Amino acid sequence: MAAAQNNDLNAYDKLLFKHIGHVGSNKVRSFWLGLTGGRTSSAPTRDATRRYYQQMNRLSANLALLSDVSMAVLGGSLKRRERISARLGDVLSQLYLASAVLKRYDDEGRNEADLPLVHWGVQDALHQAEQAIDDLLKNFPNRLVAGAMRVAIFPTGRHHHAPSDKLDHKVAKILQVPSATRSRIGRGQYLTPSEHNPVGLLEEALLEVMAADPIHQRICKELGKNLPFTRLDELAHNALAKGLINQEEAAILTRAEHSRLRSINVDDFAPEELATKPVKLPEKVRKVEAA
Structure with missing residues (x-):
């Protein structure tokens, strides 16, 4: 050029x-x-x-x-x-x-x-x-x-x-x-579990679910059934009553269920909260509309 x-x-x-x-x-x-x-x-x-x-x-x-x-x-x-x-x-x-x-x-x-x-x-x-x-x-x-x-x-x-x-x-x-590897690629993330840090709560849920998994598998083996990995709190109560697990293991299952539900649940509302309601207009507004 x-x-x-x-x-x-x-x-x-x-x-x-x-x-x-x-x-x-x-x-x-x-x-x-x-x-x-x-x-x-x-x-x-x-x-x-x-x-x-x-x-x-x-x-x-x-x-x-x-x-x-x-x-x-x-x-x-x-x-x-x-x-x-x-x-x-x-x-x-x-x-x-x-x-x-x-x-x-x-x-x-x-x-x-x-x-x-x-x-x-x-x-x-x-x-x-x-x-x-x-x-x-x-x-x-x-x-x-x-x-x-x-x-x-x-x-x-x-x-x-x-x-x-x-x-x-x-x-x-x-x-x-x-x-x-996972820790290295995720370094610098704020993973402290708190009410206003969903990523930290999700990480906490992962660790608690992993801790509960071998206990769940052992219960399934003892019962001879492949039970779904849900309602772990109820499973903990029943397994504890049958002597399949101890109190500490029951607490691990209960915490895992609580964390699991906290991670996957969404906001829910009662039907009456979603229903439309008539709005009563102030007297002055009704007079203006009538005019």
Whole structure:
């Protein structure tokens, strides 16, 4: 742009051909990484996250190509085509999120127990980024250019899927069972149980329910029945009367039931509280309406 403004034709030609070469390089790199799934690109590690770095290299090359071609084809109208530019932004945002996940994993010592969280975070981000690229190509106004870019970006089709149900289950288990990983990712939270801190009360309920679970299982084994994990206070009373548990264990079951109900119950109102009632207007208001 400076060369064009200064009417420096030689510098302009030199820079123009450099830029064309850069775009061509991005196209070749994007095609090659798409063909190989990014396996030929470098990665800073050789552990379970290595492929994520390579896949991010591929998507970064895709984004560079899409940005260059979009600017060349659409020019200033790219600003007005907000859905096209927004999808470019989506790709960048998801790559940033994937980078943040990998950086935190590295900063915190690469604990293998954290890997389900890393897998979920990066897989979701890469899937969303690839989906944004696919949507952009489907809606690119120049269909000929869109077809050429699709060949360069997805020579063997799409690669990334959303996290599986099995991985969802692993992540949910980490969040539901106290562990070093759970404590580390939740550090800084205010978890003191108090009337005005529902998160703290929920954490307290989790711990009390977990303490009650082995007692509940033992009662079920003694009775030869699979009893539902509800009405633990009644279960405690009956089990205590039969000598299946002691007073301390009965108290644990009762506290767990209280915390469980406190966590899941919602506000309830009597029918008469919800009924509409006629409103008696003041005398002055009735006179004004009559007039």
